[in-house]
Amino acid sequence: MSDGTAIPQHALERLKGLRSEGHPGGIFTSDFSVNEFLLVRKAGFEPVGLCVGSCIYHLGIQYSSWSQNQEMNVLSQAMYHARELAMSRMRSEAESMGADGIVGVELTVKRMEWDDKILEFIAIGTGVVHAKGHPGYKGHNGKPFTSDLSGQDFWTLLQAGYRPLEMVMGSCVYHVAHQGMFKALGNVGNNTELTNFSQALYDAREIAMERMQHEATAVKAEGVVGVDLHEGSHNWQPHIIEFFAVGTAVTPITTERDASTIPDPQLVLSVNN
Amino acid sequence: MSWFDRFKGNTPSPSSQGAPQQDFAGSNAERQAEWESALHHHRLPAFVKQRLSDASSGKLPWISTMTPAELAQTHRYKVRPIAMVSGTCWYHYGYSWTNGHTAGWHQALKRMQQEAVAAGANAIVDVRMRKINLHVGASMDFTVMGTAIRVEGLPPNPEPVVATVTALEFMRLLEADIVPTGIAIGAHYEWLNSYSWANLDAKGGWINQPLTELGNFWERVRRKALLQLRQDTQRDGNGVLAHTHFGELLKVEEQNAARYLGRHIVIGTVVDSKRYGAVPHDIRHVVDMCDGTSPMLEERQHGHNAYDTNQEEGSI
Numbered sequence: 010m011s012d013g014t015a016i017p018q019h020a021l022e023r024l025k026g027l028r029s030e031g032h033p034g035g036i037f038t039s040d041f042s043v044n045e046f047l048l049v050r051k052a053g054f055e056p057v058g059l060c061v062g063s064c065i066y067h068l069g070i071q072y073s074s075w076s077q078n079q080e081m082n083v084l085s086q087a088m089y090h091a092r093e094l095a096m097s098r099m100r101s102e103a104e105s106m107g108a109d110g111i112v113g114v115e116l117t118v119k120r121m122e123w124d125d126k127i128l129e130f131i132a133i134g135t136g137v138v139h140a141k142g143h144p145g146y147k148g149h150n151g152k153p154f155t156s157d158l159s160g161q162d163f164w165t166l167l168q169a170g171y172r173p174l175e176m177v178m179g180s181c182v183y184h185v186a187h188q189g190m191f192k193a194l195g196n197v198g199n200n201t202e203l204t205n206f207s208q209a210l211y212d213a214r215e216i217a218m219e220r221m222q223h224e225a226t227a228v229k230a231e232g233v234v235g236v237d238l239h240e241g242s243h244n245w246q247p248h249i250i251e252f253f254a255v256g257t258a259v260t261p262i263t264t265e266r267d268a269s270t271i272p273d274p275q276l277v278l279s280v281n282n
Numbered sequence: 283m284s285w286f287d288r289f290k291g292n293t294p295s296p297s298s299q300g301a302p303q304q305d306f307a308g309s310n311a312e313r314q315a316e317w318e319s320a321l322h323h324h325r326l327p328a329f330v331k332q333r334l335s336d337a338s339s340g341k342l343p344w345i346s347t348m349t350p351a352e353l354a355q356t357h358r359y360k361v362r363p364i365a366m367v368s369g370t371c372w373y374h375y376g377y378s379w380t381n382g383h384t385a386g387w388h389q390a391l392k393r394m395q396q397e398a399v400a401a402g403a404n405a406i407v408d409v410r411m412r413k414i415n416l417h418v419g420a421s422m423d424f425t426v427m428g429t430a431i432r433v434e435g436l437p438p439n440p441e442p443v444v445a446t447v448t449a450l451e452f453m454r455l456l457e458a459d460i461v462p463t464g465i466a467i468g469a470h471y472e473w474l475n476s477y478s479w480a481n482l483d484a485k486g487g488w489i490n491q492p493l494t495e496l497g498n499f500w501e502r503v504r505r506k507a508l509l510q511l512r513q514d515t516q517r518d519g520n521g522v523l524a525h526t527h528f529g530e531l532l533k534v535e536e537q538n539a540a541r542y543l544g545r546h547i548v549i550g551t552v553v554d555s556k557r558y559g560a561v562p563h564d565i566r567h568v569v570d571m572c573d574g575t576s577p578m579l580e581e582r583q584h585g586h587n588a589y590d591t592n593q594e595e596g597s598i
Contacts, residue, residue, distance in 0.1 A: 079310050086302050162350045169354030179303060185416065199376035200385060203421055206372030208317040210414065210423055214368055215330055218345065220303040222333070225343040232344035234353055236366055238427065240414050247416060258343065276454075276563045279570040 039135040040113065045160025049112065052164040054137040057106045062099030062132045065121070066091035073184035073249065078209040080216065081249060084182035088243075088251060092116060092178065095130040096155065103153040108136030109146045110154035112163045114176055116255070118243060125244040145262075148174050149228040156257040158235060166234070171259040175228045178255040179220030183213035185248045214238060217252040230258035326400055334401040337365040338432075346429045347408045352449035359453055360434035364401045368427035369394030375420045380471035380545045384510075386424035387411070387467050387549070391444060394426050398442040403430035405443040407452045409465070411526075411549070426465075446525075446551045457562055460555040464518035468511025471545035474499045496542065500531055503544035511548045524550035 039056040041049065049056060071083035095116070103111050114134035121127040136153065139146050148154030156173035158166060166173060186205055217238065225233050236256030242249065316327040326334075336342040346363035348356065356363070370393065373386035398406050409428035416423070429449070430442065445452050445462035455462055474496070515522040529546040 078314060082302065089303055158350060165354060166350035169350055169357060171350070171353070188418065199374065200378055200382050201374050201376065202386075202389060203372045203374050203418075204318070204321050206418065206421070206423065207370050208314070208321060210370045210372065210425065211321075211368075212313055212317055214370070214427075216305050218366060219305040219333060222337070222342055222345060223304045225345075230343045232346060232363065234346055235349055236345055236347050238366075238368075240412075242415070250414060250416065256345070276565045277568045278565050279568055 040133070041135055041160055045113070047160075048164040049135075049137060049160040050140075052167050053140050053143075054109070054163075055140050057108050057136045057138055060099045060102040060106070060108070060111050060134055060136045062095040062097065062102065064091050064094040064098065064130045066094075066128055066130060068126050068128060070126075073246075076186050076188075077184070078186045078205060078212065079184050080213070081182040081184055084245070084249070084251070085180055088182060088253070089178070089180045091128065091130045092132070092180070095132040096176065099132040099134065100153055100155060103136040106136050107138060108153050109138050110148060110156065110173065111136050112156050112173075113159055114155055114157045116157070116176075118241075120244055128243055146172055157255065158257055162235070166259065167262070170262055171231075171234075172262050174230050174258045174260055175224075176255065177221050177224035177228070177230070177233055177258045178253065179217040179222070179224065180251060180253050181213050181216040181220070182245075182249060182251045183209060183216075185209040185250065187248060213250065213252045217254040221254040221256065225258040228258050229260065231260050233258050324396075326396055330397070331400045334365055334367070334397060334430075338400075338402040347427075348429060348449045355453050356431065356449050359456070361449075361453070362432050362434065363449075364403055364430045364432055365397075366427060367394050367397035367401060367403075367406060367430045368425060369397065370423060370425045372418075372423040373421060375422075378471060379420070380469045380547065382422075383424075383547050384467050384469045386422065387426070387465065390424040390426045391465060394428070395442055395444065398430040399438070399440060401430040402432060402438040403442045404433045404436050404439045405445060405452070406430050407445045407447065407449045409444055409446045411446075411465075454563070455553070458555075459559045460553050461519070462551050463554050464552040466511055466514040466518070466522050466550050466552045468507040468509070468514060468548040469546070470503055470506040470510055471543065472499070472503050472506075474542040474544065475539070496531075499542065500544050504529065504546045507546040507548050511550060515550075515552050517552075519552040519554035521553045521555060522550040523553060524548050526550070 037056045038059045039046065040059060041056060046056065066087060068087045069083045071081050073079060073081060096114075099111065099114070111134040114132055117131050119129040119131070121129060134155070134157075146154065154173045155176045156163065157176050158173065163173070186209065188203065188205070221233065221236070233256040236254060239251075239253045239255070241251045241253065243251065313327075313329075316329065320327040320330075333342065337344055344363045345366045346353070347366060348363060353363070369390040371386050371389035373382050373389070375382035394406065394409070406428040409426055412425040412427065414423050414425070426444075428444070428446075431449070432438070443461065444464045446465060447455065447462050452462065511522060511524065526547075526549040528548075530544070532543045532545075534541045534543060
């Protein structure tokens with residue numbers, strides 16, 4: 010675990026039992042659908058077990074100036090740190106299972122009823138191993154790769170000649186300035202842009218994007234697929250918004266596949282509806 | 283050791299606050315000043331320009347909203363993702379909410395194109411229209427974002443094509459010689475004063491009757507919105523696939539009379555295509571044996587949220 014404490018012995022034993030090598034009776038757990046399971050196998054991988062990481066985090070307090078656009082660094086850092094802790098716990102669970110990586114990672118944030126400063130961050134995904142023990146699919150620095158791609162997307166990504174490295178993310182919690190009274194009065198009756206608001210959204214989105222891109226650079230990725238930018242407010246004041254960019258950093262599989270070998274998809278029309 | 287230690291180079295204690303994430307530019311004040319002058323002069327801040335051109339030259343990893351399937355397909359056609367680009371405009375409605383939508387979206391589109399130009403792109407695909415759930419008086423934000431792409435062997439396009447379809451569909455359309463080129467907006471509003479009060483509302487509760495004047499009024503508003511959509515389309519192409527329709531008919535009661543406000547907004551994807559062109563693909567009929575909701579029949583998520591509610595609880 011990231012903070013240096015060990016995973017409890019009985020958990021380790023449970024985890025060891027999951028790896029089918031030497032444990033013919035080993036059982037795997039996974040939240041795959043049947044189709045996902047099939048496609049992950051088709052890609053040459055076997056699920057070993059569900060990997061979970063969770064982190065209950067207390068968000069620090071930061072006051073924003075009413076009329077200023079600014080990043081809420083304390084909150085940005087908290088949101089990032091908490092997700093990172095959840096992810097690294099999930100990853101160390103995967104490592105102890107001997108998994109090569111985790112696919113279908115879902116990241117969720119939950120509020121706690123009794124205190125709006127406390128959030129629970131959960132990362133959950135299925136640890137997989139290469140069926141023939143190919144060592145080339147691990148993530149950066151030989152750690153298990155992580156990816157929020159579904160089993161289907163995982164297969165397709167390998168078909169496209171790429172392998173996942175790491176889920177990369179960028180978080181920026183931003184305070185959007187309130188508008189002064191004079192400014193507001195001046196705009197009555199006009200159709201006009203409120204540039205300070207535009208500016209705030211631009212800046213926040215840009216920061217989230219930059220940070221994600223930096224993470225991708227750090228793991229030596231060629232690019233990031235499946236990126237989405239989420240805007241969320243976790244029980245904060247209405248003018249405080251989190252911009253969260255997340256995607257899967259990928260790298261080409263040794264030599265890039267010749268594009269002409271990628272099969273042309275067929276157009277189909279489902280006729281039973 | 284968790285992996286973010288790589289950024290810090292030391293082992294965090296359990297009480298550690300975590301390393302701040304890295305970003306490019308300087309202090310908040312510096313960034314604010316850069317943005318302000320950039321928006322004022324209709325250009326991009328230097329640090330955004332730098333990031334996009336670095337992504338374009340391969341110094342930074344590319345960023346793409348594409349799924350792996352789309353990535354595979356775009357490779358086949360020698361198309362490369364460069365960066366995610368966006369444009370935002372927060373617009374205040376003074377005299378007209380309706381016209382504000384036209385102005386707001388147009389401004390946001392222009393800004394997104396600016397970013398795409400900085401990335402040396404030929405087109406922007408997977409463009410989504412978004413808004414943020416923050417209510418500030420009579421205003422709203424208009425945000426568009428998508429993935430800037432480059433087609434190998436083509437020079438950068440000074441006016442990148444804007445396609446609201448996914449990369450996968452973009453490729454299919456190009457094969458059929460149809461180019462999605464932009465977003466067109468038609469918006470119109472009108473007031474109807476009730477001078478002839480009797481004609482507007484039902485005469486009595488007992489008779490079946492069409493409310494002709496109100497009906498005509500509403501029809502006129504819609505037609506004018508569609509007319510504007512057509513005119514807006516002409517800039518970029520020769521057809522429009524209108525995916526979003528939003529209309530409201532409101533009754534405003536005043537002392538002895540009532541006024542009606544009708545407003546209608548239509549938004550669509552502009553396409554440029556040859557008439558009567560052939561579609562080169564054969565279509566196979568399949569029987570989908572999936573029970574319950576099949577992925578083939580499932581309604582596709584288009585990622586626009588501008589005219590519906592935003593997700594909140596449980597979001598990441």
